[in-house]
Amino acid sequence: MKPTHICAACGALFTPLAHIPHQRYCSSKPCQLARRRTWQHERMRTDSDYRANQARAQATWRARHPDYWRRYRETHPACRDRNRMMQRERNARRSVGRVAKMDASPPFRPLASGFYLLCDALEASIAKMDAWTVYIAVLSAPGLHLRDCKERT
Ligand SMILES: [Zn+2]
Incomplete structure (x- = not known):
């Protein structure tokens, strides 16, 4: 034929x-x-459903292979340098915004007991999603714990 x-x-x-x-x-x-x-x-x-599915699959894959990008950066120095440069730029932009709102960087503030919105970080990075309202009662905070350790030594 x-x-x-x-x-x-x-x-x-x-x-x-x-x-x-x-x-x-x-x-x-x-x-x-x-x-x-x-x-x-x-x-x-x-297709927004297809897009969401692809993003979810990628996020799941990243969560299962946490070392992948670290190894990739180690074996691809050019990429790593470019990313570092871009991250520095992002940080610079962000700190400019922060200076405008506050006069100093915020001090470390341990989480206080209270109501919080809780959602799956992987899901939330992809799509708008409902959050749980939860009450968190703080039993020990990292700042206090540190002081306890020092006092003991
Ligand atoms: Zn062909």
């Missing part, structure tokens, strides 16, 4: 598979990868 279709990726003529009459990409591996990338790109652009 003579090829009847033009591949959307490589432009070569091809014959669609019998069960995919409207096939737009030839069966070569790079063209199938291109098809998949285009599909994902389109879903990310148009």
Whole structure:
């Protein structure tokens, strides 16, 4: 059978598979990868559920592989230096904002007993989500604990 279709990726003529009459990409591996990338790109652009799912999957993966980025930075110094520079810039911007609001950096303040809003940090980073209202009764605070340790020595 003579090829009847033009591949959307490589432009070569091809014959669609019998069960995919409207096939737009030839069966070569790079063209199938291109098809998949285009599909994902389109879903990310148009489907908020898909976007949320992808973000959740990535957050879960990051939580399960906490060492991945540390190792990546160790083996990719160029990236690391760039990130450090960007972080310095972010810090500088942030401290400018803080100076405008307060005259000094806030002193360390241990958590006080009281009502707090509690939510899953991974979920909250992805989507607006409901928070639990919880009451936290502080039994010991890090600042007090430190003083206790010093007194004992
Ligand atoms: Zn192709």
